[in-house]
Amino acid sequence: MIDKDPLTRVLFVDLSSRRFWIEERQELFETYLGGTGVAIQLLKEKCAKGTYPYGPGNPIVFSVGPLNGVFPIASKTVAMFKSPLTGNLGESHAGGRSAVSIRMAGYGAIVIEGSSDMPVYLAIEGDRVNFRDASVLWGMGNSYSVGRVIREREPGAGVRTIMRIGRAGERLIPYASVITETYRHFGRLGLGAVFGSKKLKALLVSGKRMIRVQDPRSYRQVYNEIFTALTTSPLMKKYHELGTPMNVSPLNELGALPTRNLKQASFEGAESISGESFAENHLGRRVACAHCPVSCIHLGALREEYEVEPYFYKTKMISYDYELIYSLGSMLGMSSPTDLLRLVEETEIHGLDAISTGVALAWATEAQARKIISEEETMGLHLKWGDSASYIKAIRFIVNRSNEFYRALGDGVESTSRRYGGSEFALDFGGNEMPGYHTGPAALLGYTTGARHSHLDSAGYSIDQKSLSKKDQPTPEGVATLLIEEESWRQILSSLVVCFFARGIYTPETVIKALSVMGWDLTEKDLNRIGLEILKAKYEFKLREGYDPREIRIPRRILETPTPLGNVSEEYLRQGVRAYIDQLDISNETFETRIKAIAAR
Amino acid sequence: MIGNKLTLVDTDLCVGCQCCMFACARRFGDAGLGRSAVRIRSAGGMERGFVVIACRACTDPPCMKVCPTRALSLRTGGGVILEQAKCIGCRSCVDACTIAAVFWDESTNKPIICVHCGYCTGFCHYGVIKLGPSEVWERDR
Numbered sequence A: 001m002i003d004k005d006p007l008t009r010v011l012f013v014d015l016s017s018r019r020f021w022i023e024e025r026q027e028l029f030e031t032y033l034g035g036t037g038v039a040i041q042l043l044k045e046k047c048a049k050g051t052y053p054y055g056p057g058n059p060i061v062f063s064v065g066p067l068n069g070v071f072p073i074a075s076k077t078v079a080m081f082k083s084p085l086t087g088n089l090g091e092s093h094a095g096g097r098s099a100v101s102i103r104m105a106g107y108g109a110i111v112i113e114g115s116s117d118m119p120v121y122l123a124i125e126g127d128r129v130n131f132r133d134a135s136v137l138w139g140m141g142n143s144y145s146v147g148r149v150i151r152e153r154e155p156g157a158g159v160r161t162i163m164r165i166g167r168a169g170e171r172l173i174p175y176a177s178v179i180t181e182t183y184r185h186f187g188r189l190g191l192g193a194v195f196g197s198k199k200l201k202a203l204l205v206s207g208k209r210m211i212r213v214q215d216p217r218s219y220r221q222v223y224n225e226i227f228t229a230l231t232t233s234p235l236m237k238k239y240h241e242l243g244t245p246m247n248v249s250p251l252n253e254l255g256a257l258p259t260r261n262l263k264q265a266s267f268e269g270a271e272s273i274s275g276e277s278f279a280e281n282h283l284g285r286r287v288a289c290a291h292c293p294v295s296c297i298h299l300g301a302l303r304e305e306y307e308v309e310p311y312f313y314k315t316k317m318i319s320y321d322y323e324l325i326y327s328l329g330s331m332l333g334m335s336s337p338t339d340l341l342r343l344v345e346e347t348e349i350h351g352l353d354a355i356s357t358g359v360a361l362a363w364a365t366e367a368q369a370r371k372i373i374s375e376e377e378t379m380g381l382h383l384k385w386g387d388s389a390s391y392i393k394a395i396r397f398i399v400n401r402s403n404e405f406y407r408a409l410g411d412g413v414e415s416t417s418r419r420y421g422g423s424e425f426a427l428d429f430g431g432n433e434m435p436g437y438h439t440g441p442a443a444l445l446g447y448t449t450g451a452r453h454s455h456l457d458s459a460g461y462s463i464d465q466k467s468l469s470k471k472d473q474p475t476p477e478g479v480a481t482l483l484i485e486e487e488s489w490r491q492i493l494s495s496l497v498v499c500f501f502a503r504g505i506y507t508p509e510t511v512i513k514a515l516s517v518m519g520w521d522l523t524e525k526d527l528n529r530i531g532l533e534i535l536k537a538k539y540e541f542k543l544r545e546g547y548d549p550r551e552i553r554i555p556r557r558i559l560e561t562p563t564p565l566g567n568v569s570e571e572y573l574r575q576g577v578r579a580y581i582d583q584l585d586i587s588n589e590t591f592e593t594r595i596k597a598i599a600a601r
Numbered sequence B: 001m002i003g004n005k006l007t008l009v010d011t012d013l014c015v016g017c018q019c020c021m022f023a024c025a026r027r028f029g030d031a032g033l034g035r036s037a038v039r040i041r042s043a044g045g046m047e048r049g050f051v052v053i054a055c056r057a058c059t060d061p062p063c064m065k066v067c068p069t070r071a072l073s074l075r076t077g078g079g080v081i082l083e084q085a086k087c088i089g090c091r092s093c094v095d096a097c098t099i100a101a102v103f104w105d106e107s108t109n110k111p112i113i114c115v116h117c118g119y120c121t122g123f124c125h126y127g128v129i130k131l132g133p134s135e136v137w138e139r140d141r
Helices: A026-032 A035-046 A098-104 A143-153 A188-197 A216-232 A234-241 A244-254 A275-281 A322-332 A337-350 A354-369 A388-400 A404-409 A413-420 A441-449 A460-470 A476-496 A508-517 A524-544 A556-560 A570-584 A589-600 B019-026 B062-066 B092-096 B119-123 B134-140
Strands: A009-014 A019-024 A060-063 A077-082 A089-094 A109-113 A120-125 A128-133 A160-164 A178-180 A184-186 A200-206 A283-287 A297-305 A313-320 B004-008 B039-042 B050-053 B072-074 B080-082 B103-105 B110-112 B129-133
Touching: A009 A120, A026 A035, A026 A524, A035 A060, A035 A077, A035 A089, A035 A109, A035 A476, A035 A524, A060 A188, A077 A098, A077 A188, A089 A178, A089 A188, A089 A524, A098 A160, A098 A200, A109 A200, A143 A160, A143 A200, A143 A337, A178 A188, A184 A188, A188 A200, A216 A234, A216 A508, A216 B019, A234 A244, A244 A275, A244 A322, A275 A283, A275 A297, A275 A337, A283 A313, A297 A337, A313 A337, A322 A337, A322 A354, A337 A354, A337 A388, A354 A388, A354 A404, A354 A413, A388 A404, A404 A413, A441 A460, A441 A476, A441 A570, A460 A476, A476 A508, A476 A524, A476 A570, A508 A524, A524 A570, B019 B039, B019 B119, B062 B072, B062 B092, B119 B129
Parallel strands: A009 A109, A120 A200
Antiparallel strands: A009 A019, A060 A077, A060 A109, A077 A089, A089 A184, A120 A128, A160 A178, A160 A200, A178 A184, A283 A297, A297 A313, B004 B129, B039 B050, B072 B080, B103 B110
16 A cells, blocks of 8 residues: 555544544554455454443444545445444445545544543544534434534534434444434444444534646546446436436345235335336435536425424425335335325434334334234334324334334334344344345345345345246355355455445456556455455454354244245255355354354253 | 535535545545645535535635735636745635635645646546636636
8 A cells, every 4th residue: 555645544542531542553454455354454443252232342444445535426424332232243335425524534433432421523624633512412302403503613614524313322222323424324233323322412524625636647547437438327327317216116126025914025105106106206406425427415405394384394404215215105005295204204203213213113003903012112103104203203202212012113113023033024134224136035134144234235036037037046055155255255345435336337457457557566455355354353253242154043933924036945045155155165263163052952 | 716616506406425625635646634735524414415615716815915024826717826935824814715615735734726627527427517618717706
């Protein structure tokens, strides 16, 4: 890497002692590039085995990579922490201006340790870290307001990121999100609650600096190649036009859109909540992450009349994406796009992960219909598919932790179903509520095995798509191989840190060229080795924290509802998990110890 | 007055990607934002759209008028040219610019002045900014 690249600087902030310091960690970045690769090493260093996720010992690691601030669509920041939702690896990525701001402030990573005894927010301006009193912001009803206050109070407009939590994070809902630049999120696995446990309401990072490159001429040349590819690619154009909701209609037609708690995999109301329908009737503005010409963020305009006064309206801008349309839409039988936007807004106000929230509400709706829970538990609500008013009330009950039932539901579907029953239709993988692609065995195996239990780990749906067009069902072992390959390569992209949407443009060849501009001399073989090493490191952390892939609960519902490739059997998935673990070949001591412990039982 | 200048076509076209800011800095061959002469910020939250802050190429520039060392002189086509050797880094030009389009280079402690080269426009995928003969633009208004 290039000498004196500020990427090697790691900022440590201790909230307990209100101290901060900077460490040079060239070896880490030299070996693992940045992003995910560096974050997992810092997490392993700073998070002791068995750490309580809400204790001061759980560090929050933010990490960026060599391409952030240098090449287009390198726009993501990786966050790592111990997840309060799953009890093991917490990893979440977000864009907005987070990555560029951290890089421009002169850091490759920021590690937040300890916990504050009073609400604070951090304002990091280059080398200075300010601890600010956030007592007034704590408990504020709407996360939008928190953003607005900090935006007006602090300098750096245009070259800063403002990450903040809502009340869900304050109240330690383990699927609370961190919101950045109003419309992007570190959504999954509960970073918001870890912020909350530290009494950290927000984190602002700002800066602007130059970054030296190896050779300006080749830099501009590689830059222009990538920029042209990004702005002429038909796929990127679609991300711009319809955004991720472009997938609603095709997945529905395929029979892969989880509907009403996955009792079905197609939704009769899909057309009205499709990307096309939102674009035609609601799209009010498109915005972009910093340094990304694609601009995939779609904001829907929701015009609402105040009941008390005629002709008195408010217009809200609410961002919508595929995952939200799945979790708060088809999963809840919601065919009205305006009702759907209202539900999205409710999760934004409180700072909740929309996927987990939707899946939790879907479970509750089915549980109530099956009389597993009654109106006593739901506090008088009759949860019905498509009834957004009840769902909005239920979300408020969850955030307020209003009774024992909502406290349980606020801890995720796994823990709720353990308490109340109904685990056969509690849709989570390893404690993380399922994403919205019921495409076939590879997707399901991907959720089961992926280090984050996310569709973004290994994109099983794309393997399913190929199986479908080839009319050829691969073996579980074959799928495991493909999943590991993809998941390993994605560790490279998320170490650079490039948005996964551009994976077709950031091919190994392009990555090698871009990295050479930043002073790395690597081959494709090197990248594959590093990617696999990072994946293994993540898995080692999971295993160390007690995760056992062979004991993972497979919800019966996902086996009962056919995918476009037919029904998937539990045996297929179990075999796939075994193959994945064998092929990943974690010769790590922690895993050996774990295996012995299980065998001794 | 003849010469090229940068002009805003329509701020509502702006998606806030800031590719122009990075392009400007890249003119010097480096990455980052430290020497960028253009700034995109939200108009009070992204839901309200964006503000494009760039030199308007004034024909009677306030920044030039307040410079105590005459480091800024009138540029053909509007705006100013900075003579680095004369500049003492007093920041008067920054304060004088009504639209805050004079930025500051912390590494040299001198202002960053837009030279209206138009390099940024090549990376504005949505046609928010354009470069053209200053005369034509003036007439269009």
